[in-house]
Amino acid sequence: MEQFTVLDLLDLDLKENNDLGLVCIGGRSGLLRRIETPELNRPGLALSGFFDLFGAQRIQIFGRGEQAYLERLEQQETLESVERLFQSSIPCCLFTHGLEPTPSFARLAEISGCPLLQTNLDTSEFTMRLIRALGNVFAARKTIHATLVEVFGIGMLLLGESGVGKSEAALELIERGHRLVADDAVEIRRVAGNILMGQGANPALGHHMEIRGLGIINIAHLSGVGSIRDKKQIQLICRLEAWDASKEYDRIGADEQSYEILGVATPYIEVPVKPGRNIPIIIETAAMNERLKKMGYYSAREFNQNVMRWLDSENARKAYLQKKGI
Structure with a gap:
């Protein structure tokens, strides 16, 4: 610094x-x-x-x-x-x-x-x-190309290549009642040892967004001050990427991933983007699911446990029927 x-x-x-x-x-x-x-x-x-x-x-x-x-x-x-x-x-x-x-x-x-x-x-x-x-003031910091939004109280950092649709997804989330923290350039600081706080890299630019084909818009003026906030803890990182048919995407979510920034590992998901997919509602669902995880409820783990119990009961039933000669 x-x-x-x-x-x-x-x-x-x-x-x-x-x-x-x-x-x-x-x-x-x-x-x-x-x-x-x-x-x-x-x-x-x-x-x-x-x-x-x-x-x-x-x-x-x-x-x-x-x-x-x-x-x-x-x-x-x-x-x-x-x-x-x-x-x-x-x-x-x-x-x-x-x-x-x-x-x-x-x-x-x-x-x-x-x-x-x-x-x-x-x-x-x-x-x-x-x-x-x-x-x-003395916190470790770095600036990255991303968009930071607050969705259902969860600070979500949207990563992805330029043009993949981060700003457009954030704009739709704002229309659905969520809040923008920063777009394009996000300054991240590590505070209190292991907390990542994100804010706009340039306060003078305020809460502006660049939408291709439309130009620069001011979110605070368009949607009101209730649609923005100055800073937010980053609690979930979401990477938007173009759909790759040759890539195997996680379909269950039992194996949790993390993404490290400034030495702090943060929950991480990858969301493939292609026509027809409603990315904002997927991001909302990811935020709600993360809140459930913080409350100790893991949907994927519960699903796996239910499947294992069903398999065990089915195997026990088959063994019983075989023993009876049925």
């Missing part, structure tokens, strides 16, 4: 329960300092003079405890540990609860060019929001 700075942190466009409420209260000359890790640090031990294994590359969070200790250092005029803190080239210092740094701390921050940030949020709430925000 491109370098992420303290200024970028201040400029993050986060809303509602994700808003960090950050303002810069000092050290503005260092706003272009790079933040290189999503990990955070509470510098209580460092302020007491213990710098072994100090996380200098992390954002330093100052809560009420650290603030009280800074005030004690200010009164005792023992600022050696604070001076050493700023010699570590930390990205920035961040004060929660609307706290203000002590005068000596603010002066040393200005001298070293270390940004001082402030939020009115309490430490625990702010820490959770900041971890989410940085986790998204």
Whole structure:
């Protein structure tokens, strides 16, 4: 990813329960300092003079405890540990609860060019929001040619060669009440270890679609804001491909397939496309079937079990009749 700075942190466009409420209260000359890790640090031990294994590359969070200790250092005029803190080239210092740094701390921050940030949020709430925000910023990501739709609450990534009908299938799904996330270029991020989140690769393009013979259309304007969403977890991957008569397609679905993106394996199906096949309704059925699987109900497995029970009972019946000489 491109370098992420303290200024970028201040400029993050986060809303509602994700808003960090950050303002810069000092050290503005260092706003272009790079933040290189999503990990955070509470510098209580460092302020007491213990710098072994100090996380200098992390954002330093100052809560009420650290603030009280800074005030004690200010009164005792023992600022050696604070001076050493700023010699570590930390990205920035961040004060929660609307706290203000002590005068000596603010002066040393200005001298070293270390940004001082402030939020009115309490430490625990702010820490959770900041971890989410940085986790998204530093998440592994890639952009692929695909279409992402939400069908019955399931995030479905439609893959396939250009012209196979991904956008047309998505358009029909939108008409049936489902929602578009992104078309043509989908940016995928791996968050929380094993969750794939998809969104449009270029937010400036919004929820537009290219339909051959028609051109570019704006789904939000044509179908309303209820037909779109900004991002969605990818829970099922569906590849649309031209029908190949020589290929053996899965007709039962007992053997589940997966498709790996960014090291995360996701349920995967292949849907052959040919005239006469209603692809949108097949996609809807696949989404409903995936929801059933998440609830622990597997249609293909139940079918196999029923067949095996029937075969066992039929064999037992034949053996019984043979034994009786019937």
